[in-house]
Amino acid sequence: MLKSLARFALVGAAALSITSGAIAQEFxxxxxxxxxxxxxxxxxxxxxxxxxxxxxxxxxxxxxxxxxxxxxxxxxxxxxxxxxxxxxxxxxxxxxxxxxxxxxxxxxxxxxxxxxxxxxxxxxxxxxxxxxxxxxxxxxxxxxxxxPGLEAFISKKPLDGVADLKGLKMRAPEGLVQEVFAAAGAAPVNLPGSEVFTSLDKNVIEAADYTVFSTNQAQGMHDVARHPVYPGFHSxxxxxxxxxxxxxxxxxxxxxxxxxxxxxxxxxxxxxxxxxxDLVAVAEARKGGDITIHNWSAEERAKFRAIAKAQWEKVASRSDNAQKVYDVLTKYLTEQGLL
CATH class of the missing domain: 3.40.190.170 (Bacterial extracellular solute-binding protein, family 7)
Structure with a gap:
């Protein structure tokens, strides 16, 4: 009897093991x-x-x-x-x-x-x-x-407003982001994020729309571009x-x-x-003294946003899908008091 029970227990354990293994590898x-x-x-x-x-x-x-x-x-x-x-x-x-x-x-x-x-x-x-x-x-x-949140802006040159973007060689993602910066006077190019540091270091670009301040800091971006804009004004x-x-x-x-x-x-x-x-990285950067953080005024931020809004409509006219996105987005922004 005891031997039968032992065999039953072993069979049950094996079945449970097989079932658990199957579940673990389901997807x-x-x-x-x-x-x-x-x-x-x-x-x-x-x-x-x-x-x-x-x-x-x-x-x-x-x-x-x-x-x-x-x-x-x-x-x-x-x-x-x-x-x-x-x-x-x-x-x-x-x-x-x-x-x-x-x-x-x-x-x-x-x-x-x-x-x-x-x-x-x-x-x-x-x-x-x-x-x-x-x-x-x-x-x-x-x-x-x-x-990642509201992005900071990486720059090798001091940037204190829209006028400073004129002629700026910078990295920006495809599409609307590039168009807005171009409308603001910059010269955006398309580069993957993995090439931002090298491109800044070799002076291929002077600035970059990349990611948040702390990630930029952790990746050494501020070692080669010492004039970040924070909080971000754009993206x-x-x-x-x-x-x-x-x-x-x-x-x-x-x-x-x-x-x-x-x-x-x-x-x-x-x-x-x-x-x-971000808060920790900003405090460390300010304490170090080698990095100058630029915080745009409300007036300069408003100027940039006005340029951006004009580009939304241009993009919307380029496809039925884009027009639908524009309509739903602006309806939401209006209802929420954000536009």
Whole structure:
């Protein structure tokens, strides 16, 4: 009898082990980031992937790959659609060349003064629906968004207002961001984030729209560009978390819910942690004395925003999708008293 019970227990344990193993390997995805390995933003993305694994009891595993691991930063949309990648976490601006609507929804330059404004638009103001109208016909599903926050501005030259942008050789993402800076008199060029430091160091560019102050500081940007503008006056990118639509559709509802909730938490995690890091980094930079931080006046910020708003309408006229983004966005901004 005891031997029979022992055999039963062993069979049961083996079955449980097989079941647990099957559950642990139920879904395994590769997501590519637009950030390089070691970048604080990339580390936060890896933390998100670990939380997804824990929340799903190991049923859903996501491997986060740094920029350029499989394809270039502006090729991930096609790679996800084709199933070469399962998903990506990236600045939507990179796909403005496919439809100007991507540039407008990703970074309506001058629209946002705080991450919460943009994240509310995505979740409750029509942004999520717009993103899926843009992405699902291309074979992707938009899960949610995060943002590093209101970006600082990297510069080798003192910048105290719009007039100082004239002729400035600078890096800016594709689409609306480039057009706004060009309208303000700058000379923007398209470079991946991984080339910003080298391009500044070799004087290929004099300034860059890149990311938040603390990340710029951590990556040594201020060692070669000692005149940052903080708080930023310009840019707060929508960083999309999207995946292959067929693979999304194949997920059970509970894992879909875990992904959606985890991305909302990821957004809070990223914006909060980077804002805290910014305050520490700014204090350290000021204490060091080698960096001059420039804070634009309200008047100069208003001048730049007026230039940006004029470009929104121009972009809206270029495609039906862009016009729809413009209509939904300006309606939200007006209703919320932000326009």
């Amino acid at each position: 395994s995805f590769k997501f590519q980031s637009s950030d390089p390995a070691g970048n604080p933003n990339f580390e936060l993305k890896k933390d998100w992937a670990e939380r997804v694994k824990a929340m799903s009891g190991g049923r859903l595993e996501i491997e986060m790959l740094p920029v350029g691991s499989v394809v270039e930063h502006n090729e991930t949309q096609d790679a996800v659609s084709a199933g070469i990648l399962d998903g990506h976490i990236t600045d939507t601006s990179y796909f403005a060349g496919k439809d100007p609507a991507f540039g407008l929804i990703a970074n309506p330059v001058g629209a946002w003064s705080d991450p919460s404004e943009m994240l509310r638009f995505v979740e409750y103001g029509g942004g999520k629906e717009l993103m899926n109208e843009l992405l699902e016909p291309r074979g992707l599903h938009f899960i949610g968004a995060t943002t 707060m990118p929508l960083v999309e978390v999207s995946m292959n639509k067929d693979k999304w559709d194949a997920l059970p509802d509970d894992l879909k819910a875990i992904l959606e909730v985890s991305v909302r938490d990821f957004a809070r995690d990223m914006t909060s942690q980077l804002a805290m890091k």
